Amino acid sequence: EDKVVQSPLSLVVHEGDTVTLNCSYEVTNFRSLLWYKQEKKAPTFLFMLTSSGIEKKSGRLSSILDKKELFSILNITATQTGDSAIYLCAVLLTQGGSEKLVFGKGTKLTVNP
Amino acid sequence: DAGITQSPRYKITETGRQVTLMCHQTWSHSYMFWYRQDLGHGLRLIYYSAAADITDKGEVPDGYVVSRSKTENFPLTLESATRSQTSVYFCASYGGTSGNTIYFGEGSWLTVV
Numbered sequence A: 001e002d003k004v005v006q007s008p009l010s011l012v013v014h015e016g017d018t019v020t021l022n023c024s025y026e027v028t029n030f031r032s033l034l035w036y037k038q039e040k041k042a043p044t045f046l047f048m049l050t051s052s053g054i055e056k057k058s059g060r061l062s063s064i065l066d067k068k069e070l071f072s073i074l075n076i077t078a079t080q081t082g083d084s085a086i087y088l089c090a091v092l093l094t095q096g097g098s099e100k101l102v103f104g105k106g107t108k109l110t111v112n113p
Numbered sequence B: 001d002a003g004i005t006q007s008p009r010y011k012i013t014e015t016g017r018q019v020t021l022m023c024h025q026t027w028s029h030s031y032m033f034w035y036r037q038d039l040g041h042g043l044r045l046i047y048y049s050a051a052a053d054i055t056d057k058g059e060v061p062d063g064y065v066v067s068r069s070k071t072e073n074f075p076l077t078l079e080s081a082t083r084s085q086t087s088v089y090f091c092a093s094y095g096g097t098s099g100n101t102i103y104f105g106e107g108s109w110l111t112v113v
Helices: none
Strands: A003-007 A009-014 A019-024 A030-038 A044-049 A056-058 A061-066 A072-075 A087-095 A098-103 A107-112 B004-007 B010-013 B017-025 B030-039 B041-050 B054-057 B064-065 B077-078 B087-094 B103-104 B106-113
Touching: A003 A087, A003 A098, A009 A019, A019 A030, A019 A087, A019 A107, A030 A072, A044 A061, A044 A072, A044 B103, A072 A087, A072 A107, A087 B041, A098 B030, A098 B041, A098 B054, A098 B087, B004 B087, B010 B017, B017 B030, B017 B087, B017 B106, B041 B064
Parallel strands: A009 A107, B010 B106
Antiparallel strands: A003 A019, A019 A072, A030 A044, A030 A087, A056 A061, A061 A072, A087 A098, A087 A107, B004 B017, B017 B077, B030 B041, B030 B087, B041 B054, B064 B077, B087 B103, B087 B106
């Protein structure tokens, strides 16, 4: 069974801290790994990672994929209260000739002032 | 405007009633997905579709029916709603080409009383 596991499930930090969110996966026919940020509504796209070892960066957020060890991390430096959200990791995989996206349960990040 | 839209956004219905949630996308994406999101479970895949007239079950398909007669529409029907189907439902679409990301609708909040 395809599985995506995120850790920690919940994290509380102070503004200015750096956080690392983890995502491991066990899937057949991996295509890509995606990170999303979800506040009170629909998930919004952060990163799509397909190749191992290549860091993707957007402002204070960065992410990297390790296809050998089957995991990805999402780093947020100098956290702000606006970073408070649920961060979702998902794996795009192929099955029976089509593709599907499987999510982890998410990490709830709370950044306190 | 281009995008992915869901309707209704909010719905209260009674146990045993049939409910249809609509999803419409304007990108002509081949793939469309339906997820439900519940506390403690993250986003769980209900059904997905690789193209018009092709649909596949996800993790939690029981109690739901989908159809895809046109590429741009992917309605989700609860044939006889139950209280356990109270949830937030998200539709997503994807072009299916490497490098394309997956976009989500704004969500449909369904309460079954």
